[in-house]
Amino acid sequence: MKIDKSDIFAGSRNGLYKLNVNQDSFQNLLIEDSEVRDKLGPYFISIAMAPNGKYWLGTLGGILQVDTLEDIQTKQYDWYFSELSDDDSLVDNLVSSLYFDASGVLWVGTEEGLDKYDPYENQFKYNTSISRFIDNQVPRIRDFSKTFDEKIIVATRHNGLFISEEEKYISLYNSQKDIASMYSPNGKIFYCGLWNGKILVYDYLNKTDKVIDVGFKNAPILAFEPFGNDQMIIASHGEGAVVLNLETQRVDESYGNLLPTLDINTVKASADNKIWFATQMGVYCYDQQSMKVIAYEAKSENEVGLPHNNVSDIAIDESGKIWAATRKGLCYYDPTLDNFLPIEEIGGVTESLDYKPSI
Template sequence: MKKLTTTALFLFVFLNLLKAQPYYFRHYQVEQGLSYNSVFSIVQDSKGFLWFGTKDGLNRFDGYSFKVFRSKPGDTTSLRNNVIRAIFEDARKQLWVGTSNGLYCYNDTTQQFKLVPITLNKGVWDMKSHGNGDICFIADRKLYKYNRSRRTFEEFSKHQDFEATATTFSSDGTLWVSSPEGLIRKYNKAEDSFTSFNLFKDSPPVISHWIDKIYATASNSILIGTSHQGVKLFDLATLSYKDILTFNKDKTSIYAKNFIHNSGDEYWVATESGVFVYNLKTGKYTNLRKNPNDRYAISDNAVYTFAKDKEGGIWIGTYFGGVNYYPKPFTFFDKFFPQNNKRSLSGSAIREICNDKFGNLWVGTEDAGVNKISPNGDFTAFIPDGSKTSIAHTNIHGLKAIGDELWIGTYEQGLDILDIKSGKVIRHYDKGDAPNALKSNFVDCFYQTRSGNILVGTADGLHRYNKTTRDFTLIKEVPQNFHYTAITEDADGTIWTATISGGLLYFNPKTNKHGFYRNVAQNENSLSDNFVNGVFISADKTLWVTTENGLNQFNPVDKTFKRYGTKDGFPSDVFYKTEEDKVGNLWISSSKGLICYNPKTKKIRVYTTANGLLSDQFNYNSSFQDASGQIYFGSVNGLVSFNPSQFKQNTIVPQVYITGFQCI
């Protein structure tokens, strides 16, 4: 019953934290090669390239680098203007570029541009196409079209007596057009006429009726973005509207500039006050805004455009913050890092992680003390304040919750025992000359055996805690003059310990058997390195040993090790700590990413910052798995959390194109 309660508490903690910050953005700005941080239009073409229209040039992005197209004086095959307002790829994979001075057709083979004469000296934006392949676009507030069958550019209608601001096609192929005075017009093709609908007549008066964008939804309606009355929804069945998102939290009007459909009933709204993730069915929304303390937040609140890529990720163009990318979460890693607020970690260098019986998650850092994440998602930082009841140091190495107490091992400042309920240190131990004192103030790790014994690994010996006398006994079965970094117990009751420079040591308190395994030069079947970072026993009782120079699989029959490293396809030879998921995959932290390794199939999958990690470099002794299967790993830049069972496979295989070559 207690185990079920703990599991439920941990699930509750995780779901609360997930709800608090589910959106993580990558940023692409001038520092990454973007020509300008004001982005007005985004398109992914049929080949997979991303095109960004900025205030200073057209950018093509291949996922690694940007190629910029700008106006070249005297070159008639270049763009004549660098302000790119619209980009569109038609059904025949032809790319069109709308600028503040004309519409251009792009030749992908020659990488040249051809001006559409009718658009010379006209600002072009909002290109759309539907059905027969004709392209509708706006140039200086007038509607034009490219007649595909006749290959001519012409005015869209002889009866347009209004200025156009935006267009959209409903699912039946009908063209809808908005205008500055707050009207939306339905085009009647048979009569070449427009029918108007006033979208402000039943709303409170405002100083402007400007409509910036209209967007046809999948539910027979049109989203309307306005400058002074937020978002409206026009019902195509009843030909009526309603105001659905009008004010920001500070009661100022929302300026809605663009829309995109994510999935289901969820639509994203680009505004001057960030992105609104809006559910059409429930009316609930989340407002994503710039946060200077959160490096994964959206980079700017002035959001102008969206695009959805083939994988389902959303690209966002902003006015000051360049491009933001929200990848579809095939592999979702929740992130915890310092944000200078009360609901974040105090430090970045994450060390030990553990839980307690109250449902709290404890995170030790090497740069800012201990953090407690409570079941309701609150964060509490424990740092030294000079009092006897505060922890002794900010540099935390060992961490273990035992009953009502949290054991805290520090770097050269001894051992603290924290009362979890009060949050105060109730006992402190320093090294001493007495027989039952610790022999080192560098307390690196803790382990509680199945029999209840508490083992303490230090920089000078392995100790057993005496509960009755509240002191320590040096374990004689292993050498004192070793630095012990990790401890585990196998099914036979044998204790395995990792050391710095001393290799892998073991002893059995019942049988008194003890010994060691070390690296032997020229012996490929010996331990790969004597600097051992971790020991882990998998569900099939296999002993895995992580070192500074390789991963080792122990064979208990012939007492040999099978070594793994970069020669076998792993990203690094430096392995830190191991967890095992519910299907038998080993998750191993390294100095170059997080590794998922299946011992049966030998399949290796490496996760890096490109997949959503905070850092490719993880930290020593920094992992934890709760009863629900949620796994935590600590890095030098914070903590990540994930559940492998929730990962989805990305079936999109990108095409390969040669975009350039270099002679060496």
Template sequence: MLRISRFFFLLLTVNSLSVSTPVCGQENVSNFEITHFQLPIETEAQDILEDRYGFIWIASTNGLWRFDGGNFKNYSKNEHEQNSITDNNISYLFEDSAGMLWVGTYGGGLLKYEREYDRFQRFVHDENNPESLSFNEVRVIYETADKAFYIGTDGGGLNLMNRETGTFKRFQHNALDVGSISHNNVLDIQESPDGRLFIGTWIGLNIFHPNTEKFTRLIQNIPGAFHAFPVLGFYNDLIVSNSKLFTVDKKNQFHNLNLPLERASAIQPDDEKSCWIAYKDQIAIIDSDFMSKKVIALNERFKEGPFNIREIFHNPVKEDSWALDSAGHFFSH
């Protein structure tokens, strides 16, 4: 369980890709403990995950990074190695219910990490195989409560993967079918406790019905809201961010959400029945009534900014939380 304690700062400076030397500094601010790390090179960072073995994985535009608490290891594309990653632009990370690590790339399809051999199995688009991944630009990976496994692509629609056979079923936009997905650029996926599977796309928010394989396109009635749905998170109701923050209730109606942050780059509930919402350098921690409990501004705490938080990851087993900045800084609590 996350405990509110003092704010602690630790900066890692790295002498090589495999050796890092911690340099400590300390600041007591708002009684909230945070530890700060940084990737060993300048790169755009896109996702963060702590796996069940305690490794921190970071997706970047310079390959995949693994951090063991002291050392970094970089996985990059090798044209002469069939088990390397397929593209250095890593877009998404996901650990499924069986403990398998999946890696989405932006141009090289989907990867499955084989821990025993420290290598990757590839799943890429094949224009001659309709059961291959529909598109090689992966934006989101998601496993439902009943263990259905979905891959959202940035141009090829939604894929349902059979992990036993390595095959994919595609769901794509059809202008003549109102029951098809509203757009082929799938940006995010989120399931509600009552089983509604929300699919955010570049144009429109959908609910997918697996039994009929049809989509319901929701009508947004929030003035000033954008047509894209890039960030979804479920906390009592579905929280959505595009040009502003709003919720979608159990009747699929949209409502304005008034919080200290005007929009969000990440929305993640934690294991203390709170929800963390991040935008720019700030993290707002809200309660079940959508009231703000605390707002943490990283730019006010650290001179290494300005920061722009890209993702948040909570690990209920390890009882810690991680926030990733787009420039490769990452923070634990």
């Protein structure tokens, strides 16, 4: 099924919502079976699209596979979960990350290690290859990323980076750094945000590494966003954000520290040279032309503004419309009012916004 270019899905405490473009309102895709709903839990943690166009969603209670996200509401899905008596089942129900490789195999990051689903054999197989490099311990998977030559890099906490090699993973780099996030603009250079506020830069082509001190004292780096020519925003949870020059790999001091002391959850760059930050104290917009920061915060009941200051995510759809997920619901930016307006139909978005472009 072709997904409309304006489709936006939002996970909330009350289930999954879809924006109805024609009615300009959100529709609740609530799972009708209460027993299944309770077992899955209230959160959709991760999502990936298979080569055949089907969606795979990670939850607190396993994985759902659907043809379209709307099928969740009417129980038209396949549900995969952990069964102690079945060695071919999912290793753990808390699914933190999902990634499809070039061959169509799904790699699953869980709290109990790395799992693999082979669509041709229709079974899960617990991948123990990483454990062999870490004294048979269970790796804590933080992120997946793809190299330029179609291999997969897995980032773990304290145990470094691992890379796919045929049917197994081998150690690629391990300095026992505590990795919080990973981003690569080209599949050649990998930026790993560390919990101590520094960045581990791994050069996949030359097999070299270095640690960049961007000025944060002890705040984890959770978000990266490229913008302009050879620049990238580095956002921390507690000490604001800085701009990194990708060519020199040094902080661009002309920007200073943006939003110092703030807990930044997400950062997005819009086409009009503005940078939008989702923080626990509201939404902040940095205008690169004026070099000024505008704060958008929650207002009193009768005033226009954010429903709540704790903003977990920001998404910019294809039309340029800016959406913000807050603790008390979803809202969008109205440029005519220069403020955010709430969507009344949907309550507390606790996880993330998922914008789906056309396929």
